[in-house]
Amino acid sequence: MIAEIGLAVLWMAAALAMLQLIAGGLSLRPEGRQLAALVRPVAVMQGVLVLVAFGALVTLFVTTDLSVKLVVDNSHSAKPLIFKIAGTWGNHEGSMLLWVTIMAVAGAFVALIERRLEERTLIATLAGQAFISLGFYAFLLIASNPFARLQEPVDDGQGLNPLLQDVGLAFHPPTLYVGYVGLSIAFSFAVGALVTRNVGPAFARAMRPWVLGAWIFLTVGITAGSYWAYYTLGWGGWWFWDPVENASLMPWLAATALLHSVSVLASRDALRAWTVMLGVVAFSMSMVGTFLVRSGILTSVHAFAVDPQRGTFILALLAIDIGSALALFGVRASTVSEGARFSFLSREASLVFNNVMLCGILGIVLVGTLYPLVTESMGVKVSVGAPYFNPVSAIFAFPMLLVMAVGPMLRWRKDRLDGERARRVSLPLAACGLLAVVVLVGVELTAHRISLLPALGIAMASGLVPASLLPLVGRNLRRTPFAVWGMVVAHLGLAVALFGMASESAFTTERLAALSIGETRDVGPWQVRLDGMMPVAGPNYTALEASVTARYEGGAPIVLHPEAESFANPPGTRNQSALLTRWNGQLYTVLGEQGDDGRWQMRFWWKPFVPLIWVGGLMVALGGFLALLGRVAADVRRLVAKDKIAWRRMRQGR
Amino acid sequence: MSSSGLKAKHQRLVLVVFALVALVGAGLLAAYALSRQASYFYVPSDLRANPPEAGRAVRLGGMVEKGSIHKQADGVTIDFLVTDGKAQVPVRFSGITPDLFVEGSGVVAEGRLEGQTFVADNLLAKHDEKYVPREMKDMSISQAKQVVAQTR
Numbered sequence: 001m002i003a004e005i006g007l008a009v010l011w012m013a014a015a016l017a018m019l020q021l022i023a024g025g026l027s028l029r030p031e032g033r034q035l036a037a038l039v040r041p042v043a044v045m046q047g048v049l050v051l052v053a054f055g056a057l058v059t060l061f062v063t064t065d066l067s068v069k070l071v072v073d074n075s076h077s078a079k080p081l082i083f084k085i086a087g088t089w090g091n092h093e094g095s096m097l098l099w100v101t102i103m104a105v106a107g108a109f110v111a112l113i114e115r116r117l118e119e120r121t122l123i124a125t126l127a128g129q130a131f132i133s134l135g136f137y138a139f140l141l142i143a144s145n146p147f148a149r150l151q152e153p154v155d156d157g158q159g160l161n162p163l164l165q166d167v168g169l170a171f172h173p174p175t176l177y178v179g180y181v182g183l184s185i186a187f188s189f190a191v192g193a194l195v196t197r198n199v200g201p202a203f204a205r206a207m208r209p210w211v212l213g214a215w216i217f218l219t220v221g222i223t224a225g226s227y228w229a230y231y232t233l234g235w236g237g238w239w240f241w242d243p244v245e246n247a248s249l250m251p252w253l254a255a256t257a258l259l260h261s262v263s264v265l266a267s268r269d270a271l272r273a274w275t276v277m278l279g280v281v282a283f284s285m286s287m288v289g290t291f292l293v294r295s296g297i298l299t300s301v302h303a304f305a306v307d308p309q310r311g312t313f314i315l316a317l318l319a320i321d322i323g324s325a326l327a328l329f330g331v332r333a334s335t336v337s338e339g340a341r342f343s344f345l346s347r348e349a350s351l352v353f354n355n356v357m358l359c360g361i362l363g364i365v366l367v368g369t370l371y372p373l374v375t376e377s378m379g380v381k382v383s384v385g386a387p388y389f390n391p392v393s394a395i396f397a398f399p400m401l402l403v404m405a406v407g408p409m410l411r412w413r414k415d416r417l418d419g420e421r422a423r424r425v426s427l428p429l430a431a432c433g434l435l436a437v438v439v440l441v442g443v444e445l446t447a448h449r450i451s452l453l454p455a456l457g458i459a460m461a462s463g464l465v466p467a468s469l470l471p472l473v474g475r476n477l478r479r480t481p482f483a484v485w486g487m488v489v490a491h492l493g494l495a496v497a498l499f500g501m502a503s504e505s506a507f508t509t510e511r512l513a514a515l516s517i518g519e520t521r522d523v524g525p526w527q528v529r530l531d532g533m534m535p536v537a538g539p540n541y542t543a544l545e546a547s548v549t550a551r552y553e554g555g556a557p558i559v560l561h562p563e564a565e566s567f568a569n570p571p572g573t574r575n576q577s578a579l580l581t582r583w584n585g586q587l588y589t590v591l592g593e594q595g596d597d598g599r600w601q602m603r604f605w606w607k608p609f610v611p612l613i614w615v616g617g618l619m620v621a622l623g624g625f626l627a628l629l630g631r632v633a634a635d636v637r638r639l640v641a642k643d644k645i646a647w648r649r650m651r652q653g654r
Numbered sequence: 655m656s657s658s659g660l661k662a663k664h665q666r667l668v669l670v671v672f673a674l675v676a677l678v679g680a681g682l683l684a685a686y687a688l689s690r691q692a693s694y695f696y697v698p699s700d701l702r703a704n705p706p707e708a709g710r711a712v713r714l715g716g717m718v719e720k721g722s723i724h725k726q727a728d729g730v731t732i733d734f735l736v737t738d739g740k741a742q743v744p745v746r747f748s749g750i751t752p753d754l755f756v757e758g759s760g761v762v763a764e765g766r767l768e769g770q771t772f773v774a775d776n777l778l779a780k781h782d783e784k785y786v787p788r789e790m791k792d793m794s795i796s797q798a799k800q801v802v803a804q805t806r
Contacts, residue, residue: 341665356673360680367684371692381695383713388691392683512749514729575750592750599729601750
């Protein structure tokens with residue numbers, strides 16, 4: 001019954017999306033004015049209905065309804081509750097339903113609370129949102145119905161891939177999805193503004209919180225995904241340039257560029273066409289990512305569907321949505337008038353520079369991700385990995401980081417670096433630059449084995465940390481706006497993450513060993529000893545658990561328990577690594593198989609400062625959150641003040 | 655803005671040109687780097703017929719020949735043969751093998767050719783029953799069936 005209700009509600013939501021598009025479209029013409037009042041309530045209702053459909057699917061998974069095909073294929077009655085819930089989106093159909101749900105709920109949210117934007121533009125925005133949603137409804141209902149029943153119920157489900165049975169999975173895909181789909185709001189705003197010829201600061205101020213929100217979720221999602229890959233895959237790496245990772249990185253790069261250009265548009269009324277263009281590009285990258293991941297044309301843990309029909313469908317959606325948005329841009333771009341001008345030495349100019357650098361990195365990642373597909377169609381199989389992505393993206397990333405240190409110190413519109421300004425801007429920045437050079441020389445002298453990129457990264461990070469704090473110098477810290485704090489924290493986070501990445505690739509020690517019980521090995525500053533092996537039972541798996549004692553430079557022993565887990569439903573194994581975190585790094589231990597001679601294969605890594613990668617990532621997200629808080633608080637204050645004025649007027653009038 | 659229309663146009667032009675130059679530069683750079691850095695996929699008979707230059711990162715895919723896995727005395731280095739039915743390549747790998755790495759199953763080895771031996775940095779085996787390395791799908795149908803049958 002629940003499955004039928006879910007499907008029916010989903011059809012109704014699709015019908016409402018159609019109504020939202022038609023009513024929104026018609027109300028933009030003078031004859032259809034009356035229809036405008038319909039759009040907001042319909043958008044809200046659509047969001048509620050989709051939420052009900054999603055709730056129905058979650059219920060099916062929680063109760064393990066074995067007459068539903070999706071549940072049978074992806075769940076099992078003997079699975080912890082959290083993974084039953086997570087299993088809802090750990091498959092193709094469920095994840096597409098999650099996508100549509102977030103899209104509709106975000107639209108409903110905009111309809112409910114957005115009051116700053118001119119009503120016509122908002123109606124056009126909601127119509128645009130309905131337009132994109134409709135494509136995905138069609139995809140769900142025609143090509144991937146999550147509520148399909150089986151002819152006959154079966155005894156039990158096939159379970160979830162053990163690699164995906166991890167708390168990280170429960171949170172990382174939905175977080176990323178909120179980010180991806182949140183960008184659809186930015187896309188719709190851009191379309192709405194183009195349709196109603198209303199590209200200006202008011203539009204930018206309305207769009208900014210949505211971009212910020214989506215960007216925060218993307219940042220958190222990428223950071224969490226990276227950590228998940230790091231500790232569950234047992235390869236000791238934190239970023240593999242896997243197409244799926246690239247699929248999340250590309251929207252992030254575009255969203256980062258958009259975030260900065262929308263700020264320029266909001267406060268300086270410059271970069272109008274550029275901002276609109278980035279709004280289109282950012283969501284297009286989300287769609288490209290979905291296409292790559294969901295079409296099954298790539299080999300990946302994440303590729304659920306190997307179904308050409310679905311791939312073609314998503315490709316068609318991609319072409320329709322992006323194509324029509326670009327066509328609209330082409331037609332209307334000339335009506336977007338030139339914004340305010342600025343000199344080459346100004347904050348705007350530095351933001352433009354970094355925007356272009358971000359787009360350059362985006363292009364490099366995109367080309368590298370698509371290249372294997374292109375060559376394969378010509379019969380040559382290649383894979384593209386770190387040897388391409390790392391150095392080539394660094395060519396754009398390092399200049400960008402340099403300008404990121406300088407930009408926030410510059411004035412809007414026009415700056416000059418002489419006299420007083422030299423003392424305030426040039427000297428501190430030069431000091432930071434000097435620090436970076438000293439660190440670079442020091443690193444090259446003391447550890448000359450390490451390669452150029454990590455050395456540059458460490459030097460750059462050490463200069464960036466003080467430089468990113470400089471905008472706070474000379475300010476009253478209590479009265480500094482949240483937005484400035486946000487910027488400082490996010491830039492600092494980037495420097496911290498950069499330091500972690502560079503340190504990880506420069507100083508990691510790896511030790512692979514076959515150990516008998518009681519044997520000892522050195523791993524960098526650590527001494528590790530295999531103490532024993534013990535069988536343990538988890539909720540739906542059995543495991544072998546090793547006891548490993550680790551001492552840091554002869555200090556107190558600490559016990560770690562890496563596990564090799566075997567799952568029965570579906571059959572599979574997973575190596576659960578054990579991590580030991582210190583302030584200056586992480587010891588990573590993995591248990592392998594037992595050899596014929598009775599020795600155990602074990603793998604150890606000592607990774608100095610590696611946790612800083614994720615700490616930095618979270619700081620970047622926190623910076624975004626602070627900025628969002630500041631913007632929203634300012635909006636609320638403005639609304640309250642407006643209401644007060646209105647109320648006073650009313651009282652005086654009476 | 656309207657009073658200094660010419661200059662405004664000028665600035666827009668400069669920005670557009672800068673963005674275009676940077677993006678085209680990125681594209682050219684990417685194309686150049688890809689032609690040097692992409693690692694090509696070989697099956698054993700290709701590797702024999704047409705070996706890549708020494709030290710270049712490539713990927714080798716095929717079946718692990720039955721009875722060919724030998725562990726060396728250090729307990730962590732293994733030798734095995736990868737075959738596509740027409741040719742064989744000896745592979746050496748140091749590390750923890752993937753869970754589904756067994757004799758007779760499909761494998762993709764990432765690494766380089768050193769002399770006659772392929773030295774693998776990384777082995778990719780099937781993650782689960784739904785995953786078959788994409789490169790496998792062009793192998794002969796009987797071999798593909800074999801992969802599926804043996805690793806199901």
